[in-house]
Amino acid sequence: MNWRLWVPLFAFALFIGLAAYQLTQPRDDFVESRMVGQELPYFDLPPAMEGAEGVANVDFADGQPRLLNIWASWCLPCIAEAPHLEALKEQGAEIVGVAIRDRPEDVARFLAQHGNPYVRIGRDDLSEVQLAIGSSGVPETFVIDGKGVIRYQHIGDIRESDVPVLLQRLAEARQ
Amino acid sequence: MRRMILLLNTVLLFGMFGPAAAQDSLPPAPYAYRQLDDPQQEAAAQDLMETLRCLKCQSQSIADSDAPMAGDMRHQVRIRIAAGESPEEVRGWLMQRYGDYVSYKPAVSATTWPLFAIPVLLILLAGGILIRRMRGRA
Numbered sequence: 001m002n003w004r005l006w007v008p009l010f011a012f013a014l015f016i017g018l019a020a021y022q023l024t025q026p027r028d029d030f031v032e033s034r035m036v037g038q039e040l041p042y043f044d045l046p047p048a049m050e051g052a053e054g055v056a057n058v059d060f061a062d063g064q065p066r067l068l069n070i071w072a073s074w075c076l077p078c079i080a081e082a083p084h085l086e087a088l089k090e091q092g093a094e095i096v097g098v099a100i101r102d103r104p105e106d107v108a109r110f111l112a113q114h115g116n117p118y119v120r121i122g123r124d125d126l127s128e129v130q131l132a133i134g135s136s137g138v139p140e141t142f143v144i145d146g147k148g149v150i151r152y153q154h155i156g157d158i159r160e161s162d163v164p165v166l167l168q169r170l171a172e173a174r175q
Numbered sequence: 176m177r178r179m180i181l182l183l184n185t186v187l188l189f190g191m192f193g194p195a196a197a198q199d200s201l202p203p204a205p206y207a208y209r210q211l212d213d214p215q216q217e218a219a220a221q222d223l224m225e226t227l228r229c230l231k232c233q234s235q236s237i238a239d240s241d242a243p244m245a246g247d248m249r250h251q252v253r254i255r256i257a258a259g260e261s262p263e264e265v266r267g268w269l270m271q272r273y274g275d276y277v278s279y280k281p282a283v284s285a286t287t288w289p290l291f292a293i294p295v296l297l298i299l300l301a302g303g304i305l306i307r308r309m310r311g312r313a
Binding site for chain 2: 031034100103125126127128130131134136137
């Protein structure tokens with residue numbers, strides 16, 4: 001019997017094995033931004049509600065690192081992360097918000113109900129800033145250093161265990 | 176009267192829970208569903224949109240998807256094409272932000288080269304075996 005006859009079957013089994021292995025691996029749905037490590041692109045957003053200040057990329061280049069939180073009043077996980085944003089604020093983080101496709105009255109109602117951790121809130125009706133910094137959903141949180149460079153991206157709502165991680169990243173951005 | 180109260184309660188109840196469950200209530204971006212006036216530019220934009228992946232949906236192109244974010248991406252594509260950017264420049268702009276994931280047009284890169292190399296290798300191998308057999312017979 002020629003051993004070479006078995007080669008195609010062996011190759012086929014190898015292929016099936018590889019496919020089966022890959023299919024049973026947990027799926028990673030997160031699309032990471034390629035803008036981490038790069039400077040914030042130009043943007044200048046009007047305020048998302050009455051009494052708030054708008055957000056521009058130049059606001060970030062004053063030497064102080066900040067969190068940039070991409071959120072929306074219509075986003076349910078944003079409610080879950082609200083207390084953790086509050087905790088971050090209490091521990092000294094300065095948080096800038098960008099409200100995606102939102103109405104001023106909805107923004108005001110959300111913040112009255114769940115607390116307002118933001119120093120500024122920009123209004124992004126066309127997801128322009130979101131697309132410009134490579135964010136693919138709400139909520140997402142970026143660490144921006146004092147030169148306006150994106151240093152870290154957190155995808156999804158902030159859980160309690162993410163708070164120290166984000167504070168650590170902010171401290172690193174300070175150096 | 177009782178009916179009125181019941182009706183009022185129902186209205187209030189839905190009023191309370193309505194907004195929490197709602198998606199965003201803004202109208203779509205200006206060029207999310209509106210075609211460009213120049214048919215040539217619109218055709219270029221359409222071709223491009225069919226090869227860009229919606230970031231929020233399962234394996235749909237942004238041309239196919241009604242997700243608000245896909246609409247905002249179509250708006251970006253159309254205004255950039257209308258401003259004179261080439262489709263490949265717009266694709267490049269998005270890939271700079273989202274990587275290969277956002278594009279359905281496969282490009283040779285450090286991770287994708289086996290996709291292009293393996294078929295060529297298999298054809299060469301099959302050709303080699305074929306030639307050897309033909310010779311063996313002759």
